[in-house]
Amino acid sequence: MSYSFTQKISGIFLKPTNTFRDLEEERLGTALFHFLKLSVLFSLLMTVTLYTLPGIPITKKWSMASQVFQPLDLFAALLVVTVVTPLIIGVWLHVWVYLLGGRRGIGQTLKTAMYSYTPFFIITWIPIIGLFGGAVSTLYPQTVGIRELHHIPSRRAAGAVCAAAFLPVVALFGVIVMAFVAPVPMLSFLTASVGSPATPDCPYLLDDADLPGSIVHYAAAEVENAIISRDAKEYGCLKEYTATYAEEKPSSATSRRIQHFIMIFPPGNASMMVQSDEAFYRGLVPPRNADELPAPGIGDRCISYRAPGLGSSANGAYDSYCIIFAKGDVYEKFITVGPSPDYELLKDLAGRAAAKIP
Structure with missing residues (x-):
């Protein structure tokens, strides 16, 4: 049939x-x-x-x-x-x-x-x-x-x-x-050949000495080339790093966190990546619209946006802020994640990050 x-x-x-x-x-x-x-x-x-x-x-x-x-x-x-x-x-x-x-x-x-x-x-x-x-x-x-x-x-x-x-x-x-009940020596034996993830060798990542007292460094890693975004690859991204900063460690679902992305580009392409992000945010329409904010005067090109109601918690929906800038061959993006986002803290971190770039 x-x-x-x-x-x-x-x-x-x-x-x-x-x-x-x-x-x-x-x-x-x-x-x-x-x-x-x-x-x-x-x-x-x-x-x-x-x-x-x-x-x-x-x-x-x-x-x-x-x-x-x-x-x-x-x-x-x-x-x-x-x-x-x-x-x-x-x-x-x-x-x-x-x-x-x-x-x-x-x-x-x-x-x-x-x-x-x-x-x-x-x-x-x-x-x-x-x-x-x-x-x-x-x-x-x-x-x-x-x-x-x-x-x-x-x-x-x-x-x-x-x-x-x-x-x-x-x-x-x-x-x-x-993993929970095995004796510590056994776990050490099982993981001896694996090792713990090494902190990526990137001079532009913020470490504990660069951070204000309100937050701590949570995690950092180098992004594998295979999962670098397609847009970044089109502009010739050479390396990408990511870091997370939080109010506490370990971070809970209710804590405020900030994601930090760093990309290294060939000369001139970092600013083009910022332009691409700017076109993306300006192209968003309700209910996923984004409001353009006065960008901090950092780097060669800088943009800033607020995405309303991007997430929710027990206290209701919360907004997300982002600051993106290019300085020389370095592109950096900061995004707030979680309730009670602090835009002033985001600007502070972006300024500290820009200062680390020669």
Whole structure:
């Protein structure tokens, strides 16, 4: 029986047994094409939602990331994850299917894995519980699909699905428990070859001696070249560093934090990166608009913006401030994160950072 795109979606939801039976002889390429269409649709709608509906709780978790990643970047990342993850899970699932008697080939398992993610694409839209509920909702159609496409009993099909789904969770839980209860010498042995992250060798990062008494240095790292933003790479970014400053260490969810980004560019390109950021902030429209502020007179080019209602806490929504400047070949960006943002402190830190650049 030939199924249309929508008939496959409704069939997996309403009549999974009959649907999988009818799709048994379907070619893997046909199933993959259906899955790619569903993945593109899901990634597109999710991107639109995250960038246009700030009332949804998940949007606020992405709000800071959305300043760094453009919608097209997020769409591409979602699409890659959406396509690759079920295929990897399908290979892992087939190991258990084979051990429990499934002999109809890995193609049938991959078809099952792809079609079983149909509920995930639909249920994930439910705020708060959507992600977990969507993941759990894949288990039943996976069990039905393995049973029907591999012609094995329900108990074996369920056993394969549960082993594939929960053994990694149990292993991860075991590692976490061991980290808390293992003796210190054992932990030292396990981590001896790993070492702790070294402070990046960047003369422009603020250290404890550069910071005012109200905040402390929290963390710093050099950004891997593979995850430097696309815009920065277009301007020839050579190095990127990031640091976080907080009111307390360890920082809690209610404390005020400041993120600091540093990029090193070829001559002249740091100011062009600031211009690119300026165009981005000026292009934002309600409800994600940004208000331009009088920029501090630092560096060769400096801009400053306030993004209203970017996050929320128990005391309501809070704003986020940013100061971006270029001085010579160095680009720096400061962003406030968390409630009660202190713009004067942000200006103070930006001034201190500019003073470290020759």
